[in-house]
Amino acid sequence: MATIIGFYLLALLAIGAGIMLVNSRNLLHALLGLAVASLAVAGLMLGLRAEFLALVLVLIYVGAVVVLGVFAVMLTGHFEKSVLPPSNELKILGGGTALALLVLVTGVILIQPLPPDAVPAQVPIQKLGVLLMTDYVLPFELVSVLLLAVLVGAIVIARGKED
């Protein structure tokens, strides 16, 4: 019973924070929405017994992405100024498309045979590490190259011209 209540509470929190993220005209409120949504999803991952992923999510989303976002908001001068609202036409078109996708995918999920309600088991971190170094070593190395490229690219792009 407690897990059911916990799931619905965290799900509502995540959806509410997501609505704040896409609707708020104050960018710092949108960033707060992203932080709260990330924390709620991390809580859901704890419920799924994926503790390591929950930890990584909090570290990277709340610790890195949100902080980067705060820097971007302040550097682009939207600290106190609010952003422009979307036009009604855009709202209808975008909302309609998103809603259509939601209905379509939810319909497919509901008619699809899914595995029985097994209680998720915790995967030991050791197993994840071994998998990362054996079966998934090629994507792992590719991601490390990507991270290097991002590190260099972000510095070069954001630095601008030298005075």
Place this chain on the structure above:
Amino acid sequence: MSISLTHYLVLSTVLFALGLYGVFTRRNAVALLLAVELIMLAVALNFTAGAQFWGKPGGLIFAIFIITIAAAEAAVGLALVIAIYRNQKDVDLDRLTILRW
């Protein structure tokens, strides 16, 4: 009744649709990137739920990759926004026409 895989899949679909709505309607580049982050978050949750209910840890590895790539995308995206702001003094996507020929 307990929480099944369907619950998690529907929840992540809702979060994905919200993020998509944000991508369609936001006119500020920083806000648009934040909506993309919400989409990545939904997909990471989806992969985690699938991996845990099917008992296949490969999905967890993919969730780790998705989180990593989301962080990389945020770093480059926000760097680009700052570079554009330096040139244009504006990050409104409707007025952003420097790539238009």
